[in-house]
Amino acid sequence: MSLVKDSQSFSDIAQAIEKINHQVIIAGGEITEEIEKQLELTEGLLMNKTEGIVSFLNMADVYFQNLDDKIKELQEKKRTESNKIESFKSHIVHIMSAKEIKKLETPDGLTTITLRKAAMKVNVTDEDKIPSDFITSETKIVNKISLKDIKPHLENGLEVPGAELIKGKQSLIIKTKNIKG
Numbered sequence: 001m002s003l004v005k006d007s008q009s010f011s012d013i014a015q016a017i018e019k020i021n022h023q024v025i026i027a028g029g030e031i032t033e034e035i036e037k038q039l040e041l042t043e044g045l046l047m048n049k050t051e052g053i054v055s056f057l058n059m060a061d062v063y064f065q066n067l068d069d070k071i072k073e074l075q076e077k078k079r080t081e082s083n084k085i086e087s088f089k090s091h092i093v094h095i096m097s098a099k100e101i102k103k104l105e106t107p108d109g110l111t112t113i114t115l116r117k118a119a120m121k122v123n124v125t126d127e128d129k130i131p132s133d134f135i136t137s138e139t140k141i142v143n144k145i146s147l148k149d150i151k152p153h154l155e156n157g158l159e160v161p162g163a164e165l166i167k168g169k170q171s172l173i174i175k176t177k178n179i180k181g
Contacts, residue, residue, distance in 0.1 A: 010049045016042050093170045114173045121168040122147040122154065129162025 008016070020038050024031055031039070096104070096115045104113040124130065124145055136146045145163075154165045 008045065010046075010053065013042060013046045013049060017046070089171075097170060110177045110179070112173075116171050116173050118168045118170045120151070120155065120165045122150050122163055123166040124163050126162040131161065134160065134163075 017039075020035060020042060023035055027035070092113070093115065096102075096113075102115050105111070124147075127145060130145050130150070134146050134150045135143045136149075138144060150160050150163050151165070153160050154163065
């Protein structure tokens with residue numbers, strides 16, 4: 001009577017080996033011809049299952065490596081396409097700014113492109129000169145310059161050593177109206 005079948009799972013085969021070992025113990029350590037046949041059959045099935053498992057795991061490794069490669073490829077493509085879009089937007093801003101066009105509208109009036117005025121932003125010219133009043137601490141104990149605290153001082157004509165106001169980058173606002181049907 002065989003304890004294992006060819007279609008059993010890895011854990012079923014391992015349990016069958018445990019049962020055979022238990023039979024050997026009950027038989028006082030004697031390995032009968034029947035137990036020997038069961039052991040050979042079970043170990044053979046175990047080896048076949050092990051080969052299948054190793055093959056599956058190797059295929060999984062290759063599959064995951066292919067996924068990683070595809071992810072990298074898609075991230076690079078996303079970065080490239082994003083750069084193209086940003087370059088295109090920058091070109092539109094440049095043309096609209098040069099021609100002093102403030103707003104463009106599609107013929108149907110549903111979409112507008114507005115050239116937003118560049119906001120003033122803080123440019124730190126020397127971090128070491130920024131007064132401690134404008135430096136915030138984070139839990140990592142990393143000193144961080146608070147640009148939002150510096151900006152009002154500079155806008156009000158007050159001097160903040162190590163900082164100045166510069167004109168920020170112009171950007172586009174694209175709005176599409178909702179059509180209620």
